[in-house]
Amino acid sequence: MKTPAKNFKGILYIQLIELPVDQQELLVKTIHKDLFIKILIGEKILSNCLQYVDYELWYNNVYSINRDAQTPANVVEQPGVLANH
Numbered sequence: 001m002k003t004p005a006k007n008f009k010g011i012l013y014i015q016l017i018e019l020p021v022d023q024q025e026l027l028v029k030t031i032h033k034d035l036f037i038k039i040l041i042g043e044k045i046l047s048n049c050l051q052y053v054d055y056e057l058w059y060n061n062v063y064s065i066n067r068d069a070q071t072p073a074n075v076v077e078q079p080g081v082l083a084n085h
Helices: 021-030 050-069
Strands: 006-010 011-015 036-040 043-049
Touching: 011 036, 011 050, 021 050, 043 050
Parallel strands: none
Antiparallel strands: 006 011, 011 043, 036 043
């Protein structure tokens, strides 16, 4: 599931730590580290942020394809046979 964007002064972003674990792991392996940004909110610095446009591109072009490749397509079960038994 795609994580919704946060908005700070017109900057749409996500923070790596808020993504599901599978997305976190794949994202750090497949995205260029220079795309990560830091955002200063008040006196707090949020690190490992990603502009939402970059996250959406990654989600649609890397994560979705990787997830779909791992999901068996068109699995046909025989009548009367329980799956995983």
